[in-house]
Amino acid sequence: MSNLNDVAREAEVSIATVSRVINNSHVVNVATRTKVQDAIKKLDFHPNRVGRRLAKLKVKEGESKIIGLVLPDISNPFFVDVLKGVEDFAYDNEYAVITCNFAQDQRRGKLYLDILQSESIDGLLVAPVHGGDSKVIQLVKSGLPIVCIDRGLLDTNVDLVLANNHKGAFEAVSHLVKLGHKRIAFISGLIENPTSAERLNGYKSALQTHKIRFDAALVKYGNSMYESGYVLTEELLKAPAPPTALFTGNNLITLGALGKIHQMGLNIPKDIAIIGFDDMYWSISLNPPLTAVKQPGYDMGRYAVELLLRRIKDPVRPAVKVVFDTELKIRKSCGAV
């Protein structure tokens, strides 16, 4: 691996000049620039990002061209959509992204945050476990540009990109009642997660709006993972007065519910209607095709990066909260009762 010195020697200039060339400084003479560029090509030189980051540490402005992305659960297709959006937009703007998946493990999340911090990243995209995540709060206080995805931070002035969870849930449940359902169950994700709470609220609002009495026996609290969808669906379906419709709080819960329903030999939508929060691009591959609330994960990811880059350029601009609309994708999993 060649370095600035090698190039400088080859081009017969100083390393400062080479540095200027690779940073597109306007002050370099055209002839010199060409000479340097030739040398760069000849030696197949790529500036070492580590050296660059370290040098940049001195100046205020972050310019290491690397951002961090901390995701709670990469098994969840929603987050892989987000990841794709993030990567695409970052790629277009010549940023590299370090992705960390903490698999719902708080200790691990904290470790990754520490690592990212000590990697001198320019900014951070994060979906905090809960609104009071002290490590993340400390990071924003330290001045690191941050934007939150999917979940915000309490009492902290930070950009946030999320979907309209309340409305999404409201529409889903309303759809179900319009179809004639009265006993609509809800399986919530981890309730500490603001997103889950919002969805639960949307569910309750819809019930209320349509004059259906809320029945606590019809809502179960899981942990946002496949397994909880699986076991809680069984509890619901084997109860004395089972629901006729099921609204699942996220992707993985939906899949778990589907697993249990098929295993019990029940027919969708005849025996039980189901509508999931979170769509998947292969939802039509399910049988029957799944009716679902779609969050635009990809777009959310893209936009989050856009906000982050703006924040990096302008650390003092006021924080914004961007709410993406959800869309109810009506397919075949919830016929009339």
Added chain:
Amino acid sequence: MSNLNDVAREAEVSIATVSRVINNSHVVNVATRTKVQDAIKKLDFHPNRVGRRLAKLKVKEGESKIIGLVLPDISNPFFVDVLKGVEDFAYDNEYAVITCNFAQDQRRGKLYLDILQSESIDGLLVAPVHGGDSKVIQLVKSGLPIVCIDRGLLDTNVDLVLANNHKGAFEAVSHLVKLGHKRIAFISGLIENPTSAERLNGYKSALQTHKIRFDAALVKYGNSMYESGYVLTEELLKAPAPPTALFTGNNLITLGALGKIHQMGLNIPKDIAIIGFDDMYWSISLNPPLTAVKQPGYDMGRYAVELLLRRIKDPVRPAVKVVFDTELKIRKSCGAV
């Protein structure tokens, strides 16, 4: 963010001593060590990984505690399994991993490789697009510890972790013929990918073993993505002499095929049996539950990291090729003909 100097001043020692403490050098006096550790705690000091990486550049042995992972397609659940295995094992060994998803885009793959290289990583895990990937070959020649996942490199002495694609495909197709199928179609992933070629060979071998004539009209070549499963299934099913069974070359193709089959209103397995290469943990959530060839992606990921760490420690040990067995998960998607 405090640094070595701050800690040294606080503990009233030199920065060298602090460095020794954070690197667990055995030569430090116990009293001094305690003093330093107190200072570290007090200042909430975390060693800057960038400075460390740069300093380490001098010495031969990689010790920056960071590895790269370059994946062709994070949409594919198989690769997220691999990613999880990689992350878990790396985490257990205090390595951070930079994950890059090049989304089947060669240019992007090359860029990421460049970035990773200039990040001075200790080693690299990669699933090369094809066996002749020149950038990866150049990297191994440069001495960077590398292990390949899922696909190897031509004429290059490099560790490789993969599944027994031939056997997996062979067993799947054999299962189908035992069920009485004679017209078994195969939708291949990108054929430049050695993995796809192996699976195709397994398919052919099984046919031959069971004395079924190979019919070129029954095999379609896609690009390993959802869309190709979708359209090629339609071609197959609308052909004059459609197959009675379908073997799909990967996860995404399976999902695409399922989408088309349901859209055409066909019954699985009555109208068309299907068996997919790649299992998903939620395969039982499909209706009917999918019969599939399972590759142990998670274990492959873990083992790949283990090999990589060994390679980092011992750059000259001979390369190994580790083949993981596949497992045929028989469920309900391919009844007797």
Added chain:
DNA sequence: ATGAAAGCGCTAACAG
């Protein structure tokens, strides 16, 4: 327009 030199945070000889 270009070069010389200081310094980013850290490690690793080398002295003592």
Added chain:
DNA sequence: CTGTTAGCGCTTTCAT
């Protein structure tokens, strides 16, 4: 056992 010092590759004043 501990301190001093010379870099690692790069950016950025400050001169020229």
